[in-house]
Amino acid sequence: MIDRKIIKRLDSPSTIGVIGGGQLGRMLVLEAKRLGLNVIVLDPKPNSPAGQVADFQMVAEFDDLTALKVLALKTDVLTYEFEHIDVGLLEILEQEGNAIYPGAKTLAMIQNKYRQKSSLRNIGIDVPDFHLIENLDQLVAAFDQLDQKIVLKTCTGGYDGKGSRVITERSELEQAFLEFSKYGMMAEELIDYDKEVSIIFAINQDGMKFYPVAENIHHQGILINSFVPANISTEVEQRIQTIAAKIAQEIDDYGVFCIEFFIDSRANIFVNEIAPRPHNSGHYSIEGCITSQFEQLARIITGMPLGSTELRLPCAMFNILGSDAITGKYQISGIDRLMALTDCHLHLYGKPETGEFRKIGHLTAMADTVAAASIKAKEALSLIKINSLRSVCDEKNSQ
Amino acid sequence: MIDRKIIKRLDSPSTIGVIGGGQLGRMLVLEAKRLGLNVIVLDPKPNSPAGQVADFQMVAEFDDLTALKVLALKTDVLTYEFEHIDVGLLEILEQEGNAIYPGAKTLAMIQNKYRQKSSLRNIGIDVPDFHLIENLDQLVAAFDQLDQKIVLKTCTGGYDGKGSRVITERSELEQAFLEFSKYGMMAEELIDYDKEVSIIFAINQDGMKFYPVAENIHHQGILINSFVPANISTEVEQRIQTIAAKIAQEIDDYGVFCIEFFIDSRANIFVNEIAPRPHNSGHYSIEGCITSQFEQLARIITGMPLGSTELRLPCAMFNILGSDAITGKYQISGIDRLMALTDCHLHLYGKPETGEFRKIGHLTAMADTVAAASIKAKEALSLIKINSLRSVCDEKNSQ
Numbered sequence: 001m002i003d004r005k006i007i008k009r010l011d012s013p014s015t016i017g018v019i020g021g022g023q024l025g026r027m028l029v030l031e032a033k034r035l036g037l038n039v040i041v042l043d044p045k046p047n048s049p050a051g052q053v054a055d056f057q058m059v060a061e062f063d064d065l066t067a068l069k070v071l072a073l074k075t076d077v078l079t080y081e082f083e084h085i086d087v088g089l090l091e092i093l094e095q096e097g098n099a100i101y102p103g104a105k106t107l108a109m110i111q112n113k114y115r116q117k118s119s120l121r122n123i124g125i126d127v128p129d130f131h132l133i134e135n136l137d138q139l140v141a142a143f144d145q146l147d148q149k150i151v152l153k154t155c156t157g158g159y160d161g162k163g164s165r166v167i168t169e170r171s172e173l174e175q176a177f178l179e180f181s182k183y184g185m186m187a188e189e190l191i192d193y194d195k196e197v198s199i200i201f202a203i204n205q206d207g208m209k210f211y212p213v214a215e216n217i218h219h220q221g222i223l224i225n226s227f228v229p230a231n232i233s234t235e236v237e238q239r240i241q242t243i244a245a246k247i248a249q250e251i252d253d254y255g256v257f258c259i260e261f262f263i264d265s266r267a268n269i270f271v272n273e274i275a276p277r278p279h280n281s282g283h284y285s286i287e288g289c290i291t292s293q294f295e296q297l298a299r300i301i302t303g304m305p306l307g308s309t310e311l312r313l314p315c316a317m318f319n320i321l322g323s324d325a326i327t328g329k330y331q332i333s334g335i336d337r338l339m340a341l342t343d344c345h346l347h348l349y350g351k352p353e354t355g356e357f358r359k360i361g362h363l364t365a366m367a368d369t370v371a372a373a374s375i376k377a378k379e380a381l382s383l384i385k386i387n388s389l390r391s392v393c394d395e396k397n398s399q
Numbered sequence: 400m401i402d403r404k405i406i407k408r409l410d411s412p413s414t415i416g417v418i419g420g421g422q423l424g425r426m427l428v429l430e431a432k433r434l435g436l437n438v439i440v441l442d443p444k445p446n447s448p449a450g451q452v453a454d455f456q457m458v459a460e461f462d463d464l465t466a467l468k469v470l471a472l473k474t475d476v477l478t479y480e481f482e483h484i485d486v487g488l489l490e491i492l493e494q495e496g497n498a499i500y501p502g503a504k505t506l507a508m509i510q511n512k513y514r515q516k517s518s519l520r521n522i523g524i525d526v527p528d529f530h531l532i533e534n535l536d537q538l539v540a541a542f543d544q545l546d547q548k549i550v551l552k553t554c555t556g557g558y559d560g561k562g563s564r565v566i567t568e569r570s571e572l573e574q575a576f577l578e579f580s581k582y583g584m585m586a587e588e589l590i591d592y593d594k595e596v597s598i599i600f601a602i603n604q605d606g607m608k609f610y611p612v613a614e615n616i617h618h619q620g621i622l623i624n625s626f627v628p629a630n631i632s633t634e635v636e637q638r639i640q641t642i643a644a645k646i647a648q649e650i651d652d653y654g655v656f657c658i659e660f661f662i663d664s665r666a667n668i669f670v671n672e673i674a675p676r677p678h679n680s681g682h683y684s685i686e687g688c689i690t691s692q693f694e695q696l697a698r699i700i701t702g703m704p705l706g707s708t709e710l711r712l713p714c715a716m717f718n719i720l721g722s723d724a725i726t727g728k729y730q731i732s733g734i735d736r737l738m739a740l741t742d743c744h745l746h747l748y749g750k751p752e753t754g755e756f757r758k759i760g761h762l763t764a765m766a767d768t769v770a771a772a773s774i775k776a777k778e779a780l781s782l783i784k785i786n787s788l789r790s791v792c793d794e795k796n797s798q
Contacts, residue, residue, distance in 0.1 A: 012731045012747055030429055033452050036731075036747020036760060053432050053452050290742050305739040312711065332411045332435075340704040343689050348411055348435020361435060 002097050007205060007254060009303035010076050012036045016301060017075030019068070021048025021057060023349040023359060024081040024278050024294075027286065029053045031295040037302065042071050049349045050081070065089050072098040077301045079255070081277055083111045084157055101301045102255035102276045109251070110276045114155045114186045123250050125243060126270050128262070129189040136177050142187035143173060152176050155184035160357060161221020166190060191270055193262035197230045200282040201244050202296045202306050204254050209296075210241050211289065211309045214281045214317075216260070222357045225377065226281045226317040227370050228288060232263070239269055247274065256297040258282060284315035284364050287345050313343075313366040316377035320361035322354035322386060329389035330354040332361075337383040343367065344380050354386055401496050406604055406653060408702035409475050411435045415700060416474030418467070420447025420456060422748040422758060423480040423677050423693075426685065428452045430694040436701065441470050448748045449480070464488050471497040476700045478654070480676055482510045483556055500700045501654035501675045508650070509675045513554045513585045522649050524642060525669050527661070528588040535576050541586035542572055551575050554583035559756060560620020565589060590669055592661035596629045598643050599681040601695045601705050603653050608695075609640050610688065610708045613680045613716075615659070621756045624717040624776065625680045626769050627687060627710065631662070638668055646673065655696040657681060683714035683763050686744050712742075712765040715776035719760035721753035721785060728788035729753040731760075736782040742766065743779050753785055 010016075014037055018025045021043025029039045029050050041054040044061045051057030060067030063086050072078060072093050078100040090104035110116050120127050131142040133152075143150055148170065154163035163183070165176055168190075177185075196218060200211040215230035216223055230237075244259055251257065251274075258279030260272040282293040291299070291307025299307055322330070329352060338346060348361040365377035409415075413436055417424045420442025428438045428449050440453040443460045450456030459466030462485050471477060471492050477499040489503035509515050519526050530541040532551075542549055547569065553562035562582070564575055567589075576584075595617060599610040614629035615622055629636075643658055650656065650673075657678030659671040681692040690698070690706025698706055721729070728751060737745060747760035764776035 009735055012734060013749075013751075026432075030433060030452075033425075033749070034429060034746055036745075036749055038451075038749070047454075052437075052454050053429075055446075055451050299738060304735050307738065308741045310741075335411060336408055336703050339698060339706065342707045342709075346435075347433055350412075350432070350435055350437070352412075 002099055004094075004099065004103055005205065007101070007300065007303040008077070008099060013038060014302060015040060015075045016298070017042065017071045017078040018050060018054070018081060019062065019071070019078065019085060020081035021045065021050040022081055023049050025050030026053060026349055027283070027347070028079075028081065028278065028294045028297055031292060032298045035295070035298055037298065040071060040075055042067060047352070049351060052350050062086070063089065065092065068093060069096070072096070077101065079297060079301050082159070083107060083276055084159070087111065102251070102253045102257075106251055106253040106255075106276055110274050112155050112184075113153055113158070113273070114184065116274060117186070119250060120247065120271055123246060125246065126268065128191050128270050128272070131187050133177070133185045133187050136174060139173050139177050139187060140170070143167070143170065146187060146189045149190035151188040151190055152180060153186050153188060154180055155186055157183055160359075164221050191262040192264060194265050195230070195232070195263040196260065196272070197232065197240065197263060198226075198258055198260045198279065198281040199240055199244050200256060200258050200279060200285070200293050201248060202256050202293075202300060202309070203248055204300045204306055206305060208245065208248050209306045209309045210244065211282060211285060211293065212311045213237050213240055214284065216281050220357070222321065223280045223319060224321075225319065226284055227374055228284050228311065228315045228317075229370065231370070236263065236267060236269070243269065243271065247271070254300055256293050256300065280319065280359070281317075283347070283362050284317040285309070286347070287364050287366060288312055288315040314368065314370040314373050315364050315366050316370065316373040317362055317364045318377045318381045319359055320348070320363065320381070320384070320386075322356060322358035322360055324356035326386055326388045327355045328353050330360070331387050331389050332384055333387055334384040338363065338380045341365070341376055341380050344376055360386070401498055403493075403498065403502055404604065406500070406699065406702040407476070407498060412437060413701060414439060414474045415697070416441065416470045416477045417449060417453070417480060418461065418470070418477065418484060419480035420444065420449040421480055422448050424449030425452060425748055426682070426746070427478075427480060427677065427693045427696055430691060431697045434694070434697055436697065439470060439474055441466060446751070448750055451749050461485070462488065464491065467492060468495070471495070476500065478696060478700050481558070482506060482675055483558070484510075486510065501650070501652045501656075505650055505652040505654075505675055509673050511554050511583075512552055512557070512672070513583065515673060516585070518649060519646065519670055522645060524645060525667065527590050527669050527671070530586050532576070532584045532586050535573060538572050538576050538586060539569070542566070542569065545586060545588045548589040550587040550589055551579060552585050552587060553579055554585055556582055559758075563620050590661040591663060593664050594629070594631070594662040595659065595671070596631065596639065596662060597625075597657055597659045597678065597680040598639050599655060599657050599678060599684070599692050600643050600647060601655050601692075601699060601708070602647055602650075603699045603705055605704060607644065607647050608705045608708045609643065610681060610684055610692065611710045612636050612639055613683065615680050619756070621720065622679045622718060623720075624715060625683055626773055627683050627714045627716075628769065630769070635662065635666060635668070642668065642670065646670070653699055655692050655699065679718065679758070682746070682761050683716040684708070685746070686763050686765060687711055687714040713767065713769040713772050714763050714765050715769065715772040716761055716763045717776045717780045718758055719747070719762065719780070719783070719785075721755060721757035721759055723755035725785055725787045726754045727752050729759070730786050730788050731783055732786055733783040737762065737779045740764070740775055740779050743775055759785070
């Protein structure tokens with residue numbers, strides 16, 4: 001076993017391996033390439049968003065241990081861009097002497113939401129009340145105990161609203177239980193929050209740095225937009241940083257992390273979820289901060305010092321999401337109108353197909369105030385339209 | 400022939416083709432990918448700096464017409480990252496209906512320095528006095544006429560100090576003539592300048608935008624560093640913009656261009672050279688401006704509006720150059736120390752080998768003043784060292 005506590009300083013030229021080829025991987029690769037790193041991405045889908053910009057993409061399933069071993073062999077350090085990886089495989093890679101940040105132990109704690117919440121409660125962090133559910137009776141009991149307003153969640157595998165359902169009617173319990181029973185599940189108190197916020201932080205052997213807190217709007221579990229800085233008091237921001245520091249101490253690992261919070265009307269702060277990677281609510285940092293969350297991760301895993309997380313200007317980040325109306329190959333019109341707006345930055349992820357709530361890009365608008373940035377971002381999003389590539393062709397043919 | 404005057408608006412997904420796989424291409428590709436464009440690069444060297452981040456690199460010689468035709472066929476629009484391309488081939492591609500920005504006509508005017516300077520003189524732009532040299536007698540006559548201080552230049556093919564020589568001794572003329580006689584050559588007045596500055600500007604069908612003027616330091620014809628904004632009066636900046644606008648009108652084409660100038664002690668401004676592409680002295684724009692010169696080119700060739708060229712903060716850009724002491728495979732040490740500096744941005748180009756004056760990367764430091772940015776950039780550069788990969792291995796083996 002290597003000493004994971006000392007991140008090896010990788011001088012140029014070095015090669016990093018990224019498990020997962022989605023948009024988070026893509027934005028990581030773009031920063032890593034700027035820094036002169038070689039990058040190999042592993043993803044089962046050829047020509048993935050990250051694979052398009054990496055030096056090489058290994059096309060393999062995430063549970064293909066041989067492929068993961070080859071990736072480790074060909075690279076100096078590994079990281080991942082999503083948390084649904086078999087921890088057992090990462091443990092094997094670590095036992096064979098490969099450096100992975102964050103490590104298998106951290107991922108194991110975070111990827112199981114019940115275990116994550118339990119760890120947080122154990123160290124005295126406020127979380128929504130929660131119960132592990134192993135049978136329908138337990139679910140009914142939890143429903144009553146939690147004031148008949150719960151969020152039922154799968155313990156593993158959920159993302160972007162998938163594997164999570166708000167239930168306020170007793171009649172829905174049985175159906176939900178059946179649907180979720182393939183996975184472990186937990187029932188969580190439905191917090192009547194005023195605000196959802198998140199904080200990204202970076203940790204390496206030198207210490208930790210906080211990014212400014214983002215204020216987030218979700219719809220059906222999907223992040224719609226983020227505003228930075230969040231409209232919270234300095235006192236609340238400090239409490240959030242204190243919570244994050246406590247969690248960082250518990251995690252005791254290196255990487256870029258995100259914690260999502262609920263804040264209720266009495267300024268109580270509850271931790272909703274931790275992610276062991278750059279996060280959608282930190283995309284604003286690409287243009288908004290001196291060091292983006294993606295550059296930060298590239299720095300950390302190559303043993304470089306943390307970069308400044310200072311905000312250059314207030315930001316509004318809006319996701320560009322697919323809808324259920326259009327699936328498959330698509331085209332986006334109105335990009336020219338969006339790009340006519342000053343200090344409004346478009347990111348498209350190169351995904352070949354769209355679908356309901358599919359994240360196909362985002363935009364970050366910057367201005368002197370969050371309000372101005374927000375108006376600009378909203379306008380920008382209103383100017384573009386996702387069209388089915390089929391219908392565009394049909395239109396052209398009928399002209 | 401297509402109407403080149405109307406740039407076709409390319410909606411996502413579209414594919415751009417880039418002739419040339421060097422660092423300028425690489426930085427263009429990184430921005431194009433962020434915007435969701437597909438990119439194919441053509442370069443004879445496999446795994447070129449730009450090819451590493453593009454969707455695909457065609458490995459072919461620049462004069463391979465078949466390969467160029469395939470590139471045109473596979474892409475929606477073409478551009479190039481260096482000017483030493485056979486104009487005749489670009490003309491064929493244009494005649495076959497392919498859009499290339501800037502076009503063959505523009506490249507023909509710019510790539511031959513004698514033709515470039517003649518065009519400028521014809522429209523009343525101040526340039527150093529110059530003479531076409533076709534035999535040694537003409538060279539001797541020009542040497543005397545130009546006060547025995549000349550720059551002898553090949554008319555085509557020169558870059559980074561190559562194909563250019565300062566001559567102040569009559570005894571050197573014959574040797575220089577023999578060396579340069581493979582190409583056409585011209586003798587140019589050696590301007591006793593106070594400052595070298597450059598301006599990047601972007602033109603599309605909507606108009607033109609100027610970037611802030613950069614002040615440049617060269618050594619043996621290679622750009623060493625740039626400071627932005629240049630330490631010039633508003634009046635001088637306006638005169639530079641007026642000259643650039645006049646040249647833009649003469650060029651009458653679309654793209655990102657750079658004009659380099661000499662300014663003498665009496666504030667006379669002479670045009671030294673035009674480049675029909677993003678320029679080393681505009682690298683500061685990646686972090687320094689709202690829209691980088693590379694994003695700007697991606698916007699232009701895809702028919703998008705020009706982005707704001709506003710400067711966020713004063714910048715100092717230093718090239719990371721190889722030396723004659725180390726050639727071949729290399730490693731850079733001290734990157735960790737450089738990255739500990741706040742708002743100092745490293746770019747490495749992924750070139751496998753170094754050599755004398757080889758541009759292997761650059762860094763841009765930002766601060767509240769040019770002086771502060773400059774001190775930071777200088778410090779940053781002093782912290783890193785290019786080592787031969789062979790000697791690093793030797794050291795490790797002897798430990």
